[in-house]
Amino acid sequence: MSPETTAPHRLLGALLDEQARPGGPFWPAALRELDQDEAFPAEACRVLDEFGLADHYVPAAYDGKLTDFSELIRLIRSVARHDLTVAVAHAKTLLGAVSVWVAGDREQAGRLARQVREGHVVSWALTERGHGADLLAGEVTAERTPEGWTLNGEKWLINNATRAHQICLLARTGEAGDARGFNLFLVDKDRLSPGGYTHLPKIPTHGIRGADISGIGFTDAAVPASAQVGADGAGLEIVLKALQLTRTVCAGLSLGACDHALRLTTAFVQERRLYGKLLVELPRIRRLLADAVADLLLMESVSMLAGRAVHALTPEMNVVSPVTKAFVPSAGDAMIAELGEILGVRAFFTDTHAEGMFAKLERDHRIAAIFDGSTAVNRHALIKQFPLLARASARGGHAVKGLAAAATLDVPLDPLDPGELVLAQHGGCSVLGGLPDAVERIRSLVRAGAAPVGLEQLAGTLLAATAALQEQLATHRPAAGAGSAADFDLARRYELCFAGACAIHLWSHNEAAMGDSSPVWADARWVRACLNRVLRALGRPVDREPDVTDALVEELVRTEGRGMTLLSGI
Structure with a gap:
C-alpha cells in the first residue's frame, strides 16, 4: 500500500510531536495552563492553520483537499491525540461548513471554501x-x-x-x-x-x-x-444529511483521546511497581491492557469503514453514521475509565502526574458522546429505522461492490456525491448484510491453512448472534415517542454486531496486503481480540486466547503505546 495516500496525517502527526516539546504550543504543561485558565488555545490552532488543516475541510471540487473522509478522521485523530480541546475548537469549522457542501449552490460553496482556506472560522x-x-x-x-x-x-x-x-x-x-x-x-x-x-x-x-x-x-x-x-423548507433535511457526515468524522476525536490515554497508561505500567513486580507484569493488568488495545482497534475498524462508506455506501450513511456515533464515543468512555482504574489516584491529578493530561482528556472526552447528537439521540435514530432494516434483511442482498470498496483500504474512492445522502434507506445495511459472505471467506482461508481455526469459531459465533438479532428485528415493533428500554437494548446489540462485522470485513479484505505490516495483523490477532470483546459484550460465551493477549501487550510495550493501529503500513 502506498504511503503517499496517508501523507497528510503522518505529516501532521510529526509536526505536532515537534510542537509538543517544551515551549511549544502543544507542550502538555502549556495545554494544562490553558485548561486551568479556561483560555482558548489560539497558538495551537495557529499551528494547525499554518499546516493547512482547514484545506482538508474543503472538498476537492472547491479546490480543497477533502477527498477521503477516512483520512479526515485520521487527521482529527492526530490532533486529538495531543489535545481534545484543540481538536474540537479547530474542527468545528468543518461542522459549520458541511451543510453548504451538502446543499449550497456552487457560487455560495465556492465563496465559503475560499474563506475557510483563508482561515475563517465557521x-x-x-x-x-x-x-x-x-x-x-x-x-x-x-x-x-x-x-x-x-x-x-x-x-x-x-x-x-x-x-x-x-x-x-x-x-x-x-x-x-x-x-x-x-x-x-x-x-x-x-x-x-x-x-x-x-x-x-x-x-x-x-x-x-x-x-x-x-x-x-x-x-x-x-x-x-x-x-x-x-x-x-429544506433546512432540517439538510442538517440531518450533514449530520451523517459530521457524526462519522467525530469518531476521530475518540480515537485520538484513547490513543493518548493508552500512551499515558503504558508509560505508567512500565515504571510503577507493585508486589515486587512492574505493573505490566501482573496478569490482571495485562488483561486490562489487552482489552483496551482490542477496544481501540475495534473503534478504529468501525471508524475507518464508516469513513470510507461515506463515499462507497453513501445511501446507507443514515444507518452507518448513527451507529458509528453511538458506538465509538461510548466505547471510548469505557476504555478510558478502565485505564483510569490502572492509574488509580493519578487519573485524578490535575498537574502532579504527566501534567494532569489523563484527567484532562477524561473530562474532555465526555463531550464526544454529546456533540452532533448524544448517544441516546443516535440510538433513537437507528431505532426509527428498525422496520426498514428488518424488511431489507428479509429480502436479502447487499451492495457488494460498495462494501468491498469501503472495506478494502487500498481501493481508490469516488468523490462524495451529496445527492446520494438520504434520510430513509430501504436497502438495509450492507455491513451486516455482507457478513455471511465474509464469514464464508474466512472458512475458506481456514481450510487452506491461511487463517487460524480460532478465527473461524469467533466469526461463526458472531454470524449466529447477528442472525438472532435480525430475527428479533423482524418481530420487534419500536415503541412510539422516545422509545422503550427494549428498543435501546436492541440498538446497543445492533451496534455490537455492526462493530464485529466491520472488523471481519476489514480483516478479510486487507489480510493479504497487510498481513506482514505489524505484529497485530499476524495470526489474525487484532480481529480475534476484537471479536472476543464483541461476543463477550453480547453475552456469548467465548474463551479468552492467552496468545493474543500476550502478543498485543508485548506490541503495546514495544511501541510505548504509540503504535496500536491497524494502519501502520499506510
Whole structure:
C-alpha cells in the first residue's frame, strides 16, 4: 500500500510531536495552563492553520483537499491525540461548513471554501436554550423581506459562536413543529448591521474548558437572500444529511483521546511497581491492557469503514453514521475509565502526574458522546429505522461492490456525491448484510491453512448472534415517542454486531496486503481480540486466547503505546 495516500496525517502527526516539546504550543504543561485558565488555545490552532488543516475541510471540487473522509478522521485523530480541546475548537469549522457542501449552490460553496482556506472560522448554530437536540422545537425565526430575511432569537451552547466569522444557522420559517418549516442560512457576521446580533457569554464547562462554548442572539438582523442554503423548507433535511457526515468524522476525536490515554497508561505500567513486580507484569493488568488495545482497534475498524462508506455506501450513511456515533464515543468512555482504574489516584491529578493530561482528556472526552447528537439521540435514530432494516434483511442482498470498496483500504474512492445522502434507506445495511459472505471467506482461508481455526469459531459465533438479532428485528415493533428500554437494548446489540462485522470485513479484505505490516495483523490477532470483546459484550460465551493477549501487550510495550493501529503500513 502506498504511503503517499496517508501523507497528510503522518505529516501532521510529526509536526505536532515537534510542537509538543517544551515551549511549544502543544507542550502538555502549556495545554494544562490553558485548561486551568479556561483560555482558548489560539497558538495551537495557529499551528494547525499554518499546516493547512482547514484545506482538508474543503472538498476537492472547491479546490480543497477533502477527498477521503477516512483520512479526515485520521487527521482529527492526530490532533486529538495531543489535545481534545484543540481538536474540537479547530474542527468545528468543518461542522459549520458541511451543510453548504451538502446543499449550497456552487457560487455560495465556492465563496465559503475560499474563506475557510483563508482561515475563517465557521460555527454551526443548531441548538437553543431549553430545546437541546429537539430541533423541531427551535424558536429562532426567519421572516422574509423584500431584500432577504430578518432573524430573531438566540442560539445557545454553540461552539465558536463568538470567534466565528460565519454562522450556519437553522431558523424556523413556518409553524412550530413543522418539519418543512425551517430554512438554513449562512450568516456573515461582518455584514450584519450594528445591533443586529449579540454574543452571549462563554459557558464554563467541566471539559474542553478553553473552547468557545457560548451563544449568539439576533435582533431584527437583516441577511440577504443569498444567505439561504438550499431550498425553502429544506433546512432540517439538510442538517440531518450533514449530520451523517459530521457524526462519522467525530469518531476521530475518540480515537485520538484513547490513543493518548493508552500512551499515558503504558508509560505508567512500565515504571510503577507493585508486589515486587512492574505493573505490566501482573496478569490482571495485562488483561486490562489487552482489552483496551482490542477496544481501540475495534473503534478504529468501525471508524475507518464508516469513513470510507461515506463515499462507497453513501445511501446507507443514515444507518452507518448513527451507529458509528453511538458506538465509538461510548466505547471510548469505557476504555478510558478502565485505564483510569490502572492509574488509580493519578487519573485524578490535575498537574502532579504527566501534567494532569489523563484527567484532562477524561473530562474532555465526555463531550464526544454529546456533540452532533448524544448517544441516546443516535440510538433513537437507528431505532426509527428498525422496520426498514428488518424488511431489507428479509429480502436479502447487499451492495457488494460498495462494501468491498469501503472495506478494502487500498481501493481508490469516488468523490462524495451529496445527492446520494438520504434520510430513509430501504436497502438495509450492507455491513451486516455482507457478513455471511465474509464469514464464508474466512472458512475458506481456514481450510487452506491461511487463517487460524480460532478465527473461524469467533466469526461463526458472531454470524449466529447477528442472525438472532435480525430475527428479533423482524418481530420487534419500536415503541412510539422516545422509545422503550427494549428498543435501546436492541440498538446497543445492533451496534455490537455492526462493530464485529466491520472488523471481519476489514480483516478479510486487507489480510493479504497487510498481513506482514505489524505484529497485530499476524495470526489474525487484532480481529480475534476484537471479536472476543464483541461476543463477550453480547453475552456469548467465548474463551479468552492467552496468545493474543500476550502478543498485543508485548506490541503495546514495544511501541510505548504509540503504535496500536491497524494502519501502520499506510
